[in-house]
Amino acid sequence: MEKVDILKQKCNKTSFEKLSGLNNRKILDFISKYAAICNPDSVFIRSDSTEDAEYIRKKAVELGEENTLKIAGHTTHFDGIHDQARDKEKTKFLITKEMPLEGLNSIDREEGLEEIEVLLKDIMKGREMYVLFLCLGPVDSEFSIYAVQITDSAYVAHSEDILYRGAYQVFKNTPNIDFFRYIHSAGEVDENKASKDIDKRRVYVDFLEDTVYSVNTQYAGNTVGLKKLSLRLAIRKADREGWLAEHMFVMAVHGEEGEKNYFTGAYPSSCGKTSTCMVKGEKILGDDIAYLKKKDGKVYAVNVERGIFGIIRDVNPGDDPLIWKALNTEGEVIFSNILSKDGVPYWKGDNKSTPQDGVNFSGPWSAGKIDEFGNEIPFSHANARYTVRLNSLENCDSELDNPKGVLVEGIIYGGRDSNTWVPVFESFNWVHGVITIASSLESETTAATIGKVGERKFNVMANLDFLSMPIGRYIENYLGFIKDLKKAPTIFGVNYFLHDNHGEYISSIHDKRVWLKWMQLRVNDKADAIKTPVGYLPKYQDLKKLFNNVLGKDFSEIEYVQFFSIRCSQNLEKIQRIKNIYHGFKDVPEVVFEILDVQKVKIEKAAGEFGDIISPEEFI
Ligand code: SPV
Ligand code: MN
Numbered sequence: 052m053e054k055v056d057i058l059k060q061k062c063n064k065t066s067f068e069k070l071s072g073l074n075n076r077k078i079l080d081f082i083s084k085y086a087a088i089c090n091p092d093s094v095f096i097r098s099d100s101t102e103d104a105e106y107i108r109k110k111a112v113e114l115g116e117e118n119t120l121k122i123a124g125h126t127t128h129f130d131g132i133h134d135q136a137r138d139k140e141k142t143k144f145l146i147t148k149e150m151p152l153e154g155l156n157s158i159d160r161e162e163g164l165e166e167i168e169v170l171l172k173d174i175m176k177g178r179e180m181y182v183l184f185l186c187l188g189p190v191d192s193e194f195s196i197y198a199v200q201i202t203d204s205a206y207v208a209h210s211e212d213i214l215y216r217g218a219y220q221v222f223k224n225t226p227n228i229d230f231f232r233y234i235h236s237a238g239e240v241d242e243n244k245a246s247k248d249i250d251k252r253r254v255y256v257d258f259l260e261d262t263v264y265s266v267n268t269q270y271a272g273n274t275v276g277l278k279k280l281s282l283r284l285a286i287r288k289a290d291r292e293g294w295l296a297e298h299m300f301v302m303a304v305h306g307e308e309g310e311k312n313y314f315t316g317a318y319p320s321s322c323g324k325t326s327t328c329m330v331k332g333e334k335i336l337g338d339d340i341a342y343l344k345k346k347d348g349k350v351y352a353v354n355v356e357r358g359i360f361g362i363i364r365d366v367n368p369g370d371d372p373l374i375w376k377a378l379n380t381e382g383e384v385i386f387s388n389i390l391s392k393d394g395v396p397y398w399k400g401d402n403k404s405t406p407q408d409g410v411n412f413s414g415p416w417s418a419g420k421i422d423e424f425g426n427e428i429p430f431s432h433a434n435a436r437y438t439v440r441l442n443s444l445e446n447c448d449s450e451l452d453n454p455k456g457v458l459v460e461g462i463i464y465g466g467r468d469s470n471t472w473v474p475v476f477e478s479f480n481w482v483h484g485v486i487t488i489a490s491s492l493e494s495e496t497t498a499a500t501i502g503k504v505g506e507r508k509f510n511v512m513a514n515l516d517f518l519s520m521p522i523g524r525y526i527e528n529y530l531g532f533i534k535d536l537k538k539a540p541t542i543f544g545v546n547y548f549l550h551d552n553h554g555e556y557i558s559s560i561h562d563k564r565v566w567l568k569w570m571q572l573r574v575n576d577k578a579d580a581i582k583t584p585v586g587y588l589p590k591y592q593d594l595k596k597l598f599n600n601v602l603g604k605d606f607s608e609i610e611y612v613q614f615f616s617i618r619c620s621q622n623l624e625k626i627q628r629i630k631n632i633y634h635g636f637k638d639v640p641e642v643v644f645e646i647l648d649v650q651k652v653k654i655e656k657a658a659g660e661f662g663d664i665i666s667p668e669e670f671i
Contacts, residue, residue: 484542
């Protein structure tokens with residue numbers, strides 16, 4: 052049979068016309084190949100039209116992958132009880148002998164492809180295959196990377212419509228278009244429409260063909276091709292082409308005189324990344340993935356996405372008023388892995404009174420329900436999420452779709468750290484920031500990935516989970532990134548999770564608004580800072596003023612000293628941990644160890660002079 056015949060059979064007339072309208076043999080070959088292997092009953096080709104988006108939205112509800120809620124446009128989606136996070140163990144890079152990937156989870160390419168082909172065989176029988184033409188980054192921009200997603204999940208296709216820009220028209224106008232490819236199947240599903248064969252869950256990344264395969268899973272972090280699957284491909288492309296593909300938000304911070312400065316920020320999952328770029332008074336451009344490129348001696352960034360797949364836990368009117376409003380207003384929102392009762396979603400920390408029963412990721416749920424291991428099933432998962440378009444938020448930045456991107460003046464790195472870093476500080480320079488902040492990032496673990504909660508994990512640039520190249524080379528690229536720049540962005544570190552001696556958080560969740568304003572002053576040369584062994588720290592008077600202006604709060608000198616004292620032993624232990632980690636990798640640039648050692652000596656000297664916990668005022 053001619054390849055195209057299978058598509059003639061499986062597409063209806065309109066879908067077939069949309070496909071032939073592309074006039075692109077490569078795309079036809081690609082789609083027909085997987086239509087033959089996966090053997091769906093039908094193939095739906097999605098253009099950029101609202102009718103096509105509507106078709107997928109309706110399908111998700113008709114098929115029971117989503118259920119409608121009371122507020123128009125709102126739906127729920129449930130992933131299976133064992134499919135609530137990214138599966139790091141089963142996410143593997145397909146490698147050949149010529150391109151080994153030291154330290155990264157990988158499998159021989161031939162073996163992996165064979166395994167996937169067996170898993171994909173007839174997997175879509177009885178189902179529809181959706182084919183989407185999408186763009187990473189704004190359309191028609193020098194940042195754009197085009198992508199084709201094949202999936203048999205209407206939920207995944209719907210999420211992609213909320214999260215990414217459509218690019219059918221670009222594909223139509225560009226016969227030789229280069230594109231990333233994603234093939235996903237939820238596999239067999241249970242009565243709740245959740246993937247059943249979790250033991251056969253696989254996410255295999257093939258950079259030789261810029262293709263990712265994802266099977267027997269539905270959780271968006273494993274399935275939505277343009278999210279973390281594409282980040283892995285993009286990191287390699289960025290390496291080849293000399294730019295950076297990062298796990299970063301993009302936001303605008305405003306100054307007192309009307310200035311607007313853009314920052315990007317990298318935080319491991321669940322460390323306040325989304326809540327930082329959503330703070331009151333500032334504008335959000337993106338909350339998860341950014342591409343950074345150099346132009347005219349400066350760094351520009353775009354948001355790869357146009358929506359948010361955000362953690363819903365603790366979103367409540369007091370702490371996150373803007374998200375709360377979007378989640379309580381008509382319009383497209385998918386609530387995943389929350390508790391649903393009488394058309395209303397509930398989640399941990401929503402400040403509502405929680406019903407004693409309803410439907411959640413375990414099916415019908417009532418208080419006290421236990422899982423197969425005898426553990427109590429929470430009413431809403433700790434990694435429950437909302438999916439929403441950015442332009443439905445009041446604070447969405449006007450430059451979201453600017454094909455030129457926005458000028459990056461500061462880059463922020465933050466982890467979940469109970470006892471080492473101060474709440475905000477600035478590196479001495481790019482190299483110092485890349486090494487002692489970005490490459491030294493650690494975080495205490497949470498529920499966003501499968502595994503234990505509460506351990507301290509190293510996470511280079513908060514991008515470790517997606518790193519698809521040797522770590523030494525990745526750092527080297529970063530160090531060299533600014534070499535032809537007139538002015539590099541300033542690198543800052545933040546830590547919202549510092550504890551006191553009793554294990555209580557010492558700062559409030561709103562304090563990050565002040566830290567952002569301080570960073571904004573710094574990139575505009577409008578505030579002095581104290582030079583300490585770990586970097587530049589804010590001066591008390593500046594913070595006092597900002598606390599008063601931004602939060603209407605009095606910030607005492609006692610609090611300042613408690614927040615910003617340098618904890619020498621912890622900092623020295625951290626340096627040692629980081630050095631040990633880097634000793635375990637090949638080809639780590641020598642300068643990483645040199646700079647860490649310089650910092651170590653400075654801290655030891657200060658500790659000798661002032662003691663183990665040093666008030667920043669000692670360094671004035
Ligand atoms: C993260 O965990 O970093 C997320 C959600 O942004 S996921 O899509 O699972 O990657
Ligand atoms: Mn993320």
